[in-house]
Amino acid sequence: MTGNNTKKITVLGSTGSIGTQTMETVAFLGSFQVQAITGNRNVAEMERQIRQFKPKLAVMSDGEAGKELSLKTADTETKVAWGERALLEAAELDADILVSSIVGNAGLVPTMAAIKAGGRRIALANKETLVCAGHLFTKAILENHCELIPVDSEHSAIFQCLMSRGESEIRRILLTASGGPFRTKPISELYSVRKEDALKHPNWDMGAKITIDSATMMNKGLEVIEAMHLFSVPVEKIKVVVHPQSIVHSGVEFADNAIIAQMGTPDMRIPIQLALTYPKRLPSLAKPAELTEISQLTFEEPDLEKFGCLALALEIAGRTDSAPVVMNGANEEAVRLFLSDKIGFMDIPQIVRETVEKLGSLPADTIEEILERDRQSRRMVRELSL
Numbered sequence: 001m002t003g004n005n006t007k008k009i010t011v012l013g014s015t016g017s018i019g020t021q022t023m024e025t026v027a028f029l030g031s032f033q034v035q036a037i038t039g040n041r042n043v044a045e046m047e048r049q050i051r052q053f054k055p056k057l058a059v060m061s062d063g064e065a066g067k068e069l070s071l072k073t074a075d076t077e078t079k080v081a082w083g084e085r086a087l088l089e090a091a092e093l094d095a096d097i098l099v100s101s102i103v104g105n106a107g108l109v110p111t112m113a114a115i116k117a118g119g120r121r122i123a124l125a126n127k128e129t130l131v132c133a134g135h136l137f138t139k140a141i142l143e144n145h146c147e148l149i150p151v152d153s154e155h156s157a158i159f160q161c162l163m164s165r166g167e168s169e170i171r172r173i174l175l176t177a178s179g180g181p182f183r184t185k186p187i188s189e190l191y192s193v194r195k196e197d198a199l200k201h202p203n204w205d206m207g208a209k210i211t212i213d214s215a216t217m218m219n220k221g222l223e224v225i226e227a228m229h230l231f232s233v234p235v236e237k238i239k240v241v242v243h244p245q246s247i248v249h250s251g252v253e254f255a256d257n258a259i260i261a262q263m264g265t266p267d268m269r270i271p272i273q274l275a276l277t278y279p280k281r282l283p284s285l286a287k288p289a290e291l292t293e294i295s296q297l298t299f300e301e302p303d304l305e306k307f308g309c310l311a312l313a314l315e316i317a318g319r320t321d322s323a324p325v326v327m328n329g330a331n332e333e334a335v336r337l338f339l340s341d342k343i344g345f346m347d348i349p350q351i352v353r354e355t356v357e358k359l360g361s362l363p364a365d366t367i368e369e370i371l372e373r374d375r376q377s378r379r380m381v382r383e384l385s386l
């Protein structure tokens with residue numbers, strides 16, 4: 001079955017928004033053998049993927065879900081396993097490409113295990129891991145002969161713009177942001193928004209956590225730090241530009257003030273596919289962008305007073321202590337509490353800032369320290385929200 005052009009692929013978080021679009025792209029390209037797929041609780045989607053892609057290994061993080069999946073797919077050749085060790089086994093399985101699309105800090109340890117298994121391309125969607133452990137990741141990528149290709153649309157755009165860098169310095173990165181569902185809402189109305197309002201993103205269809213992050217603009221804050229690690233630029237050289245149409249996915253300004261930007265429809269299957277096929281560009285499932293129909297592209301400054309999460313991320317982006325890890329962990333927990341109706345929308349920036357003030361100056365140099373800071377910040381958020 002494995003022809004010369006067939007590549008082995010593993011997808012961590014294959015049942016999520018990025019994960020299912022990756023599997024769709026894998027099926028469309030038809031040139032991959034799926035090694036391992038992983039999910040958390042979605043048994044139905046995992047069973048569907050096992051039957052369609054016939055992976056060697058399928059892992060559920062949740063034990064009950066794993067046992068149920070195992071019974072349902074007993075007639076297949078796929079080995080089904082569950083729990084933390086099994087997730088690491090999936091990450092380490094021999095593969096040419098590993099797609100890291102688990103949401104949140106939960107992706108940290110498995111993605112690092114995949115890098116340490118060596119000699120593979122890491123197609124990275126999971127931005128939280130770069131925010132928490134960017135310096136450890138980029139070092140491990142080099143040491144283990146891996147290649148890091150961004151999946152996040154803005155970072156894929158920047159990666160594509162850098163192809164025309166020539167011998168120029170990067171003067172600035174122009175990181176575009178849609179502004180989310182509350183871009184034009186006055187700050188006074190944000191105190192009463194409900195999760196149903198925050199979950200309605202104008203341009204992108206994504207998982208719940210990143211959709212809330214887009215509404216608070218923490219997503220852009222995380223992306224600034226993600227870009228610093230991926231492209232080795234200081235925060236001063238990154239400008240966040242609000243661009244509500246989400247057609248320009250980001251740009252780079254070079255020494256002569258020329259800006260190269262990447263455009264296209266807001267469809268994650270474009271950056272996902274490029275991360276799988278790079279340096280090839282192949283026909284994709286995404287629709288072309290009809291510029292005359294879109295007709296207007298607009299750009300504005302972000303409102304840092306209204307979007308306190310973005311303001312905080314820009315303030316702490318350059319720090320090498322625990323501030324980024326704590327900000328990320330506190331945000332994950334605050335978003336979880338907001339999604340379960342325990343706190344209000346405007347509590348998110350306030351709680352995250354307070355947690356960073358309390359726990360942000362500790363060391364976070366090793367994976368163990370990073371995981372401990374993450375746990376501490378989640379605990380503190382739960383206490384602050386009571």
Ligand code: NAD
Binds near residue numbers: 104206
């Ligand atoms: P999602 O919630 O739709 O999917 C998350 C995946 O992670 C699922 O497969 C789930 O089973 C798995 N998962 C969740 N918790 C887990 C745990 N504790 N242990 C193991 N697995 C777990 O999320 P998504 O929108 O696909 O986002 C995934 C990542 O990609 C995030 O880091 C996000 O910031 C990034 N990203 C997403 C988009 C998008 O369009 N959705 C765009 C850019 C970047």
Ligand code: MG
Binds near residue numbers: 152153154223
């Ligand atoms: Mg993005």
